[in-house]
Amino acid sequence: MRKFFVAALLVVLLAVAALPANHAEPVEAQDTFRVAVVMPSATNDLAFSQSMYDALVTIQEEMGEDNFEFVFQEGTFVVDDAAIALREWALEGYDLIIAHGSQYGAVLEEIAPDFPDVSFAWGTDSDTFGLDNVFAYEAASDQGGFVNGFLAANLSESGVIGVVGPVEAGDAKLYVDGFVQGVAYVDEELEVNVNYIGSFSDVALATEAAEAHIANDADILTGSAQMVVGAVGVAIEEEGDVLWFGTQANQTELAPEIVVASQVYHWEVILTDMIELIQDGTLGGETYSINLENEGLVIEFNEDFELDEELLAEVDALIEEIIAGDVQTLPEEDMDDGEDDEEMDDEEDTDGADDSDDGEDDDGEDEESS
Amino acid sequence: MLDEIFRTTVLASAIRLATPYIFASMGETFSQRSGVLNLGVEGIMLLGAFASYYTVLETGSLVLGLLAAIGTGLLMGLVTAFVSVTLKAEQGISGIGIYLFGLGLSEMLFKRLVGTPTHVKGFPKVDIPVLTDLPVLGEVLFNHNIMIYLAFLTVPLSACILNRTTLGLQIRAVGQTPEAADAMGISVARVRYFTVTLGGVMSSLAGASLSIALVNFFQGNLTAGQGFIAVALVYFGAWRPYWVMAGAMLFSTVNALQLQIKTIESALSFDIPDEFAVMAPYVVTILTLIIASQRVEQPTALTKPFERGE
The missing domain is CATH 3.40.50.2300 (Response regulator)
Structure with a gap:
């Protein structure tokens, strides 16, 4: 019984x-x-x-x-x-x-x-x-990463930017590589610290990674995958001193005060x-x-975060340049794979x-x- | 430079990262010392994390959030004790059942009641006069929120209860030779109910330390396996609170070092493969566990339900 x-x-x-x-x-x-x-x-x-x-x-x-x-x-x-x-x-x-x-x-x-x-x-x-x-x-995702990186470089006052990555693979790696490249496109002297925490789900570790970035003077953070809520939380605690860039989905809802823009997957x-x-x-x-x-990737801005009109115009022009292939969104060593991808994009509607x-x-x- | 990184950032990170492990593994230490293995720690952590998070989200009161976590832990601890002690279920299997229950229920409640991850204002850092201003030590040890201090306070408290009180003696007796304890008039069931329920409360507080003190968010599977690591840490620490804490700190320090890997690489001028950094905490834990297992014996009655007269 x-x-x-x-x-x-x-x-x-x-x-x-x-x-x-x-x-x-x-x-x-x-x-x-x-x-x-x-x-x-x-x-x-x-x-x-x-x-x-x-x-x-x-x-x-x-x-x-x-x-x-x-x-x-x-x-x-x-x-x-x-x-x-x-x-x-x-x-x-x-x-x-x-x-x-x-x-x-x-x-x-x-x-x-x-x-x-x-x-x-x-x-x-x-x-x-x-x-x-x-x-x-x-x-x-390197394309939107590049745009986010470009914006981040223009907004950073401390000159230090932190990235919280999951595992160095897939679209997360592309995003991070593109972001780093985007920052360097504006100013190669800016410091971008990248942390891959080795997990897609460890929110506590993502939180600590963000703490470490801020301890190193980062005033802008970004990150990829579902564990980034922890990092966003740390950025929120800084009460406006640290801004956030999102990817995969529109993350404005997570932190309306500090999210500048998100690369959204459609x-x-x-x-x-x-x-x-x-x-x-x-x-x-x-x-x-x-x-x-093909508009499967869209840069969506937080409407409540005021951005300079001139900067917005520069972003529009940059997106056009990326689409035209005039801007290299990945570092040299990653370009072989990237070029393969571009070719596939051209063919995908056939x-x-x-x-x-x-x-x-x-x-x-x-x-x-x- | 490395010295500075290690002293401040890494150690402060390690202390924060160790907090949920310490709460959960202290509770599990009590449970296991009395002979009950509770593999449901992870599930109870998730429920405690959600209960406290939701309460704070709705009321804005951190105290109520903490009480909600304690209440949830109490309830889940009693359920676990009922299954393990009264029904004498196979502890490994029933623990997995509790885990899956916690995982599913917390996610379902989160989806139904909250929807998308929303930030809550968690416990703020507490400045301790004089101590916080101490060079290096102040930043590492005395620049945290109250939940972190509370977690570390449970360690000497647990050691004291287990080693220096009658209750502790009863707990150890029940876990070692329940028949002898029973013959001495100690109620094995009552002691185990107490330890397992206490373990439930501590696990729940571990979850709350994440959702309303460290991360200040909730999402499905927030704990991401921390409850299972906490159970492993009890073995790692040979069922002794200070050793369990040492294990939690070791694991968290290696994790915190991993976060500084790029800085360490540039300071040392050579590349450490990311894969190595990621697996390092686990490798260190397994190696230490192997070494630890050579020198200690687990509570004799661990995982064995007590049947009077057997």
């Missing part, structure tokens, strides 16, 4: 624990396009996972709830849990299954060949594993294209990239499948990542 009681209690506990992770509402209509997505953090993280959630909501608003349905499993930082969800959704026949996080690549590579009639997408990475039913997507730009291809019978094999040119297998460099698979 006691064992039964224990088992029943555990089942109840586990059931409650599972509550927020499942929002699946089975869809009956035959012609509804059905998407399922697994993501490493919460859909309201004001960062990587939220960017995908917001994109799917946007598409649903555009296509209508009758034509587009999506389910998601958030907070899936355990890759094995993601694997279970991916396989289950494939069996249920979803039209597109998205593994939103580079750490899911290995399991996707295993699962996708078992379901050749189901379309999968994953990112951020450029590798489709040579499979016809896998799309890959990435973000040219995945809907490429998801719409994927959906059209799937409806036409192409299930994968292409690599996509969001960037400033059927030119680019099932490149060369994106091994940013395969941060150790924990939740972007």
Whole structure:
């Protein structure tokens, strides 16, 4: 009897624990396009996972709830849990299954060949594993990073800028490299201190990284991934003496007084294209990239933060130059990969499948990542 | 230059980073010394972090936030004790159940009640007259908020209770030879209920130290595995409060050093691979754990439910 009681209690506990992770509402209509997505953090993280959630909501608003349905499993930082969800959704026949996080690549590579009639997408990475039913997507976040860096360099009074990075991989590395490059574009003498804390989720460590930057006189901070809330908190405590630049989602809401601008990911730009291809019978094999040119990346300003009109005009001109390819947004050593990305961007609106297998460099698979 | 970095920034960082570990691992020390392994620390930390955060967000009162964390810890501690002591469940499995419960419930409540991460005004730094102004030491030791001092205060307090009081003797007896303790008239169940509930309160305070004192935000999975590290630190410290604190400080210092890696690199003029910096805290912890395990024995009755007459 006691064992039964224990088992029943555990089942109840586990059931409650599972509550927020499942929002699946089975869809009956035959012609509804059905998407399922697994993501490493919460859909309201004001960062990587939220960017995908917001994109799917946007598409649903555009296509209508009758034509587009999506389910998601958030907070899936355990890759094995993601694997279970991916396989289950494939069996249920979803039209597109998205593994939103580079750490899911290995399991996707295993699962996708078992379901050749189901379309999968994953990112951020450029590798489709040579499979016809896998799309890959990435973000040219160095471009927005460069713009943020340009702005930061213009606003810094102490001449010291701090960056809180997660793991030196994927779009986080691109963002940081682009940011550093953007600062140097304005003034090479400015000091940019970069800390990769080695985690996408350790908020306490991100907080300490920000403390360390401020102790070293930084008056501007930026950072990538969902653990940056800790760093933002530290910046807020400085009561206006330290400004913040966001990426992935619009982070103004986190700290309306100190956020200057955010590079916002609009995945809907490429998801719409994927959906059209799937409806036409192409299930994968292409690599996509969001960037400033296709408006998958947008610099969104905090309306309550006053910026000089002249500086804003310079930012507009800079964005045009980046789009035209006149400005190098990555350091020399990273440019080879960057150029590959640019070429893919040019081709992405065509059927030119680019099932490149060369994106091994940013395969941060150790924990939740972007 | 390195000397300065180590003395001020790194040590002050390490003290802050160690705070949640110390709260949680002191509580777990009590629990384990009485023979109960609570792997649910992480889940209770998350619930305590959310309860205190939400209370402060709604009321603006840090005291109420602290009380909310204590209440949550009390409740979760009692649930854990009920499962482990009264129902005599397999402690490893039930602890994971408590963890998953805390992880899921805190995230669900956060989504339903708050939505997006919102900053709260946490405990401010406390200036201690004279001490804060001391050169170097003042900045490192006496420039923190009250939760940090409280965490470090629990260490001598725990050592004193465990080693110098009748209650401590009872706790150790129950964890070592519960049959003998029972024969002496000590209620094994009552002692274990006390330690596990105390462990719950301390875990909850560990969570609160993050959400309303250090980070001043809440988001899903805020603790990111710190509760599990706290359990490991109890083994690391051989169930002795001062050693557990030393373990927490060692782990946090290596973590804090990692944050200064670029400065250290430029001072030493050579590159330290980032991967090495990231894994260093864990490598140091594992190595020390191996060394520590050679010289101490865990409480004999750890993880074993007590059945009178067995």
